[in-house]
Amino acid sequence: MGWDRFLVLWCAVWSVLALTGYGMSLAGVTKAQRTVRLTGRIERVRPPRHGGSRTGGISVVVTYRDPASGQQVTVTNDGERGEMITVAWEGREVGLSHPPGRPHAYRFSNTPQEPSRGLGRPSFALFMVYVGLVVLASIDWGWPYALIGFGGAWALSGAAYLPGAVRDKNRRIERLAAMDTVPGRVIAVLKDVGVDEDGDTWTTITPVVSFTTREGTAVTAHCTSNLPDPAGAYGRDVTVHYTPTDPADFTLDPAAEHRSRERDVMFHVLMCVVLVATAVTGAALL
Amino acid sequence: MNSRTPTAAGLSLGFMTGAVIGASLTAFIGGCVIGRTPLIVTGLVLPASYGLLLLLATLPRRAREAAVVPRTALAVIESREAFRGEASDVPVRFELSVAPDDTPAFRVEIRQDVNLVELPDYRPRGIVVVEYPPDRPWKTRIVKRPTPEWEDRAAVAQVDSVPGPAMTSQSPEGCFGGLLTLLGLLLGTAAVLLLFRADLFDSHDAEGGAPRPSVSSSSSSSSSTITVTSATGTVALGPGQSMLDKGQLREAVESLTQGADSRRALTVVVQDRLLTVVFSPAGVQSTEFDPRSLPYDRVPELVEEAGTALGVGSPRSWQLTAEDVSGSLRLTIMVTGGGGTGTLQADGQGNVLRRSGS
Numbered sequence: 001m002g003w004d005r006f007l008v009l010w011c012a013v014w015s016v017l018a019l020t021g022y023g024m025s026l027a028g029v030t031k032a033q034r035t036v037r038l039t040g041r042i043e044r045v046r047p048p049r050h051g052g053s054r055t056g057g058i059s060v061v062v063t064y065r066d067p068a069s070g071q072q073v074t075v076t077n078d079g080e081r082g083e084m085i086t087v088a089w090e091g092r093e094v095g096l097s098h099p100p101g102r103p104h105a106y107r108f109s110n111t112p113q114e115p116s117r118g119l120g121r122p123s124f125a126l127f128m129v130y131v132g133l134v135v136l137a138s139i140d141w142g143w144p145y146a147l148i149g150f151g152g153a154w155a156l157s158g159a160a161y162l163p164g165a166v167r168d169k170n171r172r173i174e175r176l177a178a179m180d181t182v183p184g185r186v187i188a189v190l191k192d193v194g195v196d197e198d199g200d201t202w203t204t205i206t207p208v209v210s211f212t213t214r215e216g217t218a219v220t221a222h223c224t225s226n227l228p229d230p231a232g233a234y235g236r237d238v239t240v241h242y243t244p245t246d247p248a249d250f251t252l253d254p255a256a257e258h259r260s261r262e263r264d265v266m267f268h269v270l271m272c273v274v275l276v277a278t279a280v281t282g283a284a285l286l
Numbered sequence: 287m288n289s290r291t292p293t294a295a296g297l298s299l300g301f302m303t304g305a306v307i308g309a310s311l312t313a314f315i316g317g318c319v320i321g322r323t324p325l326i327v328t329g330l331v332l333p334a335s336y337g338l339l340l341l342l343a344t345l346p347r348r349a350r351e352a353a354v355v356p357r358t359a360l361a362v363i364e365s366r367e368a369f370r371g372e373a374s375d376v377p378v379r380f381e382l383s384v385a386p387d388d389t390p391a392f393r394v395e396i397r398q399d400v401n402l403v404e405l406p407d408y409r410p411r412g413i414v415v416v417e418y419p420p421d422r423p424w425k426t427r428i429v430k431r432p433t434p435e436w437e438d439r440a441a442v443a444q445v446d447s448v449p450g451p452a453m454t455s456q457s458p459e460g461c462f463g464g465l466l467t468l469l470g471l472l473l474g475t476a477a478v479l480l481l482f483r484a485d486l487f488d489s490h491d492a493e494g495g496a497p498r499p500s501v502s503s504s505s506s507s508s509s510s511t512i513t514v515t516s517a518t519g520t521v522a523l524g525p526g527q528s529m530l531d532k533g534q535l536r537e538a539v540e541s542l543t544q545g546a547d548s549r550r551a552l553t554v555v556v557q558d559r560l561l562t563v564v565f566s567p568a569g570v571q572s573t574e575f576d577p578r579s580l581p582y583d584r585v586p587e588l589v590e591e592a593g594t595a596l597g598v599g600s601p602r603s604w605q606l607t608a609e610d611v612s613g614s615l616r617l618t619i620m621v622t623g624g625g626g627t628g629t630l631q632a633d634g635q636g637n638v639l640r641r642s643g644s
Contacts, residue, residue: 006327
């Protein structure tokens, strides 16, 4: 019995899983579709302790109205609670979600979330079918089909997303140009040290900046980029550029951000070119 | 009940997990070594299926546990022992007296990671807020970021110590469970080795003291399958190919003798899609010959001659046997067809010596 039969079986199993997933999504019974999504409000931001851990994000107290009882519920981001809150101010709206009937298993997201259709898992299953088909083609018809199958498909998807990426970059650059500037200060530097399985230690340094917007909102935020010598940044005065409508969108160096966006698009284009070249090489080798 | 003992189900689960890990690893590695696809696939599918089965089997229990609303309470730290390491979060063993509002107080021992900077907040006799599932109080957890209401209560409350031994989630027979898992691992490995011993070792009980030849190499491609043992070498061609194709026979012989220049043969047998070389054991020098010395380029002509000149009709099969019996190399070609069988004998250079037909 050769690889062919197992690959056909592989594709068949993943196809069934993908179809089941899409069917469940159409019927509206996926886990993501049944999740209760709410909007909470940050009531209190607890100041981070210098030298502490970034795990768990900025400590916040959040209230939300329980749709079942209509009562106001107060929760904190203690333990494993979904997304890490990295930017916080009193009055900020954050997303809260929990499985139906289990409000105690709540999870946070940095922004209130739109209902999801739960297509992640079936799409993953479909991707597995695609991988199986490409491997099958490269075994049966010759290995250049692997180059065509992977390079071609990814090049097409990269090209399809390119206009969106360029639009995003332009929008981001416009926002960077319209930013307000206020003074801020590094109020803590968080330090996480861990040991990986090889016994080597790793260290993550996370400076925390605090700034007050022109509207008087006191923002506390993790700031991991564009700050030189982050380990020795405690107490340093910085200039913060932020978007007035959303202080969560801030940077210490708009010029660097500008350059990094340009680089991202360049990288995107380069990847597309490499993938097209891969597919063309495959076709030429046939 | 102050401690939880491992259940029979828990122990057998550990044993099964060990067995699956051992069996699948052995199957995968063994399959890779001998190049057998079903064995490799078994090595991959077995742990995946076991994991899926385990997931489905534990689904009801996990759903039940997840549905339990955790209870919040105040507790007093009776004792604390931190295990220092290089990481900034260190494991700490706490002994707590938990005083829920509406149920009896209890004493529990837990382990929880605490950041070094926050460690001074958890001094013995300090009051903390804890959370626990009411049906599994040994799963108590210190709430590091309590709500303002509980924070205020903890700041002013007094909690009395609870006498007596503490509940713990540590199993006193953890060592036994580990041994059982290891045993499962070994048995799983042994089971696969035993089931596939013929393929993996290619050796059976040596009956009569005659050792079996061992496969020194085996390879296959879409076009041919080559097997070389200490005693014989065979090349089987794939469909649509013939030993009579130009250069095919010489190539097949070269593939059997490469890397062993001095290997000599006792007999070479060629059929339309099969070549077999019986290698000479040491010390039989009088009848051995170099398998590469045969006049392979003449073979298609000789086969054709044996078939047509002898009038066997359309040839259905043919066989060439090369042996050195009387001190000089002899090729015997036998062709069978609709009209009978034709035999032709030639010398080591491919010159026809004798023909006969029936």
